[in-house]
Amino acid sequence: MTDSLRETSMWLPPMELDPGCAARIVGESAAATVAPAVVSSAADRVSPESAGSVAARSSTAESSSPDVAGRLRGALSWASVILKPGHGVMKLMLAALGALLLVALGFDAADLLQRSFASSAALGMVVLVLVAMVTGTALKVALDEIVNLRRIKHIERLRAEADRLAHSVGHGEASAFVEDLLRFYGGRSDLVVSFQALNKSVSDAHNNQEVIQVVERQVLTAIDQRAYRLVLNGARDTAVATALSPSAAIDLAIVFWRNTKMVREIAELYGARPGPIGSISLIRRLIANLAVAGVAEGAHHVAVDALGGSLAAAVSARLGQGVINGLLTARLGVTAMHLCRPVGFSPDHQPSLKRIRSELMSVSKQVL
């Protein structure tokens, strides 16, 4: 009884309403010319889940304006990257050691300055300029690194949000995501066409899930294809170089250099632009996630990998090593694609190692 009462009180009859107070669902084409009224209604709609994206917006705004507080907070967040929980004591020790070193360096520099000024003013000036240059460039590098780390974090945030939306049949939240993505890729001339196509394809009828799918189809598949080509090139280069290189040490150097370069290129393509520290942390995470690359592949592919390597090895040990190194590079590259993509791969768009594999099998022909 009460149940049905509640039902009828919830239930609203069809009715006509005043067209004056109707607000459009923010379509992507409308996003460019956001009217103030629409903004306020969008802000009203912020749910706890999408609060993260708002925070993201404000944080990107801060990073572009060079105020001290923002930098300080950035530095703190950078420190928190280094000071990850887990090996807490170890981290603390490392941090303390680093601080100690910095202090020691500062004292040394001050000491050096004093001594050079004592010997002659000219020498003092030169040393002062040098110290200033070192400090300045070090600061610049650190700041760049912070910005880049933030971009990587931004990608992760985008991916988490996309993941959530990809499983939601709700409406209206996806447009905020698309705006965020547009802001992230703002200024990329190579993506203008893709975003235009996206604008044309998304309508108010699409739900969150569908918008994410369109984003993947219209914007990301184009990037995926280019990234895939990078992986292909990287894998082939590594394979050929390993097969031809005369010594294991050179091998190692080549593989390391080529892999780092490839990962950096892929990350840049997806908009991550990692600096030296970012690259290292990226590669570390890559190695931890290496298994991701093989998820879409069946067991028989792994067998083919092994067999391919041993077949090539039967022809020549170096060739076999080349093929295996190439496959490893390919795996690394595909994992990098997984980690740098702002929207997780949907099952139909998983990059596959199949083409790379067949390409690598022909390396023996190229080399011999």
Add this chain to the structure above:
Amino acid sequence: MTVRWSSLSGLAEAGLRMFDQVGGLLDSSLDSTIRLGVTGLRRSGKTVFITSLVENLLKDAPLPFLDVVVDNRFQAARLVPHPDLSIPRFDFERHLATLTDAEPRWPEETRGVSQIRVAIRYLPGSTVRRAVAPLATLNLDIVDYPGEWLLDLPLLTVGFAEWSRRTLDLARRSPRAELAGPWLEWLNNVSAMSPAGEEEAKTGARLYTDYLLACRRSSFTLSLVQPGRFVEPGDLKGAPLLTFCPIPMPIDVPVPRGSLGELMQERFEAYKTSVVGNFFVKHFSRLDRQIVLVDVLGALNAGPAGMSDMQAALAASLEGFRHGRQNWLSRMFGSRVDRVLFAATKVDHIASNQHNNLRTLLDRLVSDARRNIRFEGATVETMAIAAVKCTETVVTEHQGRKLWCIQGRPVGRDAPTVLFPGEIPDGLEIFPSGVEKPYNFLDFRPPPGVGRDGRGAPNIRIDQALNFLLGDYLA
């Protein structure tokens, strides 16, 4: 469904079909052809769907969910003459003209069969196929027909006595009983055993036709109207084939020669073989893919009686098809439908946050048919689509509640309006108790300026439907 072979009248037809198939097989080695069955009861929007689909293909519209378009492999599509010249061509241009007119209207009701062929040129996705043919063509055949005729298909499997019994049962129940009055009265005065008279048969058929027409007109929008040619005769207007009606047949004794019952039975059988069987063999027995359009909103408007009637009609009309996975053998012996899409049409008449509820509701309505088709090995999917998108979803405040509304021009009005159309039930209880006529989804006029930008008609999920139906052929 054991219907297929036994119901098709005899070996001759089977042979003819096989001959057709062999010819088709030769054809398909050069170009592939796909026959898309657009199935739907009357007023479910078949004509508009076909028009919008063809228009969107021809105009190279942004169809973000059609793989071949997103991968940039789609070259172009155009209309080509159909090799079967005996069937009128679907009057695409006229239907499009009514839609894109300065005063846009919906196309008129379909009165007869027509068909159209769209040739789609695309680059094959696989390297092997590209090596064989750099540019491939897919011929898409679509048939349009009055939805009423679809309900003739289940007749193929029943005898006259059985059909009469069922129809009479149905007619004596509410809400049909009020509409069937004159005809039922006439039935009281005649007997299947009495000697046949042409006048008598004509009167019966006339009264029965009136009853069927009344069903169609009624506020419940009853869908189960058999035989379809009585209300939509096509080229058979006034033919003696249509002068029969259900009549209570004696159960254990055969009807005597020359009786009214025998006459009716004979005509029913003749109708089955020469009208229904013909129609089925010609248009439905060779389908590759099928989309079943369902006007769920119309059924909700019609109330519980209309809803259950539509469900029964839909279930009956799907029985005759051959579903299952394709292989080369089944290609030889008449194709099977290996993908079926159930689509709730006119989804633009509700706000976009209700689309998913509508889809779920449709899922529930067709769950039996769905299971059957799955069992036979075909893939089934449900979607909520709109062939021509007439409204825009907007949000407005009403008494402190945020309502998702639609903005558009309802049929019969000039000014656009904002309408809260009501919400689609997401629970098991479709019709809330204690509310008189809970649903009233208005019809909307086509938006002005359809296709004026040269990018096809605005639509909702036509591309997803196309990708499900044709995607693998365009791989």
